Amino acid sequence: MGSPPNGAPGVAHPRVYMVLGATGGIGSALARRLAACGAKLVLAARDRTRLDTLADQLGALAIHIDATRLDHVDACFDRALERTGRIDGVANCVGSLLLKPAHLTTQEELAGVLAANLGSAFATVRAAGRTMRQTGGAVVLVSSAAARVGLANHEAIAAAKAAVEGLTLSAAATYAPYGIRINAVAPGLTRTPLTHRLTSNEASLRASAAMHALGRIGEPDDVAASIAWLLSDDSAWITGQVLGVDGGLATLRAKNSR
Numbered sequence: 572m573g574s575p576p577n578g579a580p581g582v583a584h585p586r587v588y589m590v591l592g593a594t595g596g597i598g599s600a601l602a603r604r605l606a607a608c609g610a611k612l613v614l615a616a617r618d619r620t621r622l623d624t625l626a627d628q629l630g631a632l633a634i635h636i637d638a639t640r641l642d643h644v645d646a647c648f649d650r651a652l653e654r655t656g657r658i659d660g661v662a663n664c665v666g667s668l669l670l671k672p673a674h675l676t677t678q679e680e681l682a683g684v685l686a687a688n689l690g691s692a693f694a695t696v697r698a699a700g701r702t703m704r705q706t707g708g709a710v711v712l713v714s715s716a717a718a719r720v721g722l723a724n725h726e727a728i729a730a731a732k733a734a735v736e737g738l739t740l741s742a743a744a745t746y747a748p749y750g751i752r753i754n755a756v757a758p759g760l761t762r763t764p765l766t767h768r769l770t771s772n773e774a775s776l777r778a779s780a781a782m783h784a785l786g787r788i789g790e791p792d793d794v795a796a797s798i799a800w801l802l803s804d805d806s807a808w809i810t811g812q813v814l815g816v817d818g819g820l821a822t823l824r825a826k827n828s829r
Contacts, residue, residue: 586659588802589613589651591638591695594621596763597713597798598664600791602629604799613651613658638665639686644694648702660709660802661699665691668765673726681727688731689738696742699751707750711801712739713794714757714813719821732757736813743811752810754801759817761789784819 588605592598593614602614602625612631616622619635626633632654636643651658667687669680692712699710717725718732736755743753760779762770769775770788780787797816800806815821
């Protein structure tokens with residue numbers, strides 16, 4: 572990821588990064604990558620057992636929250652500041668996946684998708700704007716290639732993730748004067764516990780891989796590496812961007828020569 576996202580030798584304070592949704596496939600890959608660079612971590616998630624296990628492995632502060640609730644995320648930022656003294660960057664890796672056409676989607680399912688994907692992203696931006704205006708820093712949200720290219724049966728998740736991209740642009744404009752950079756990544760299909768039903772079926776996996784110009788689906792570290800870069804000083808002049816980390820899914824229809 573280029574320059575390490577922490578204090579290099581001679582620098583007094585390592586960077587402090589918060590990862591929401593830290594127990595998911597991408598969140599845990601990001602946490603491990605940042606820890607390997609020497610950063611101090613604050614990890615937040617709803618699954619207390621998995622969260623505590625990961626935090627113990629990485630020597631991180633664990634905070635059990637429901638990231639769809641504004642008060643939980645506010646309290647998470649407050650506690651992180653109390654314990655670490657600063658927050659240099661935040662990544663919201665919270666999300667869900669619903670593959671249904673609109674006419675089969677229930678009110679409860681739609682509300683759940685919007686809460687997990689848009690609600691948690693808004694709560695993250697809100698808390699970052701409240702607590703990081705004095706010091707600046709970086710915020711990275713997670714969108715999806717589904718927000719950028721029409722994929723059948725993705726109506727709810729596409730709507731939620733498209734809203735995350737709109738949030739990214741507006742918030743980046745609002746908080747740029749305070750030195751807070753806000754960007755997003757938009758992954759293609761990535762092999763995580765959330766997508767296990769798709770990636771564990773060989774026929775489905777082959778079909779999905781063929782939709783990506785690079786001929787494969789993503790791995791969690793593909794996405795984690797891009798998030799870590801957007802958190803680091805190597806991207807210090809980048810804000811208000813949505814980076815496609817999707818093997819070309821949203822933009823390319825390459826000739827298959829394999």
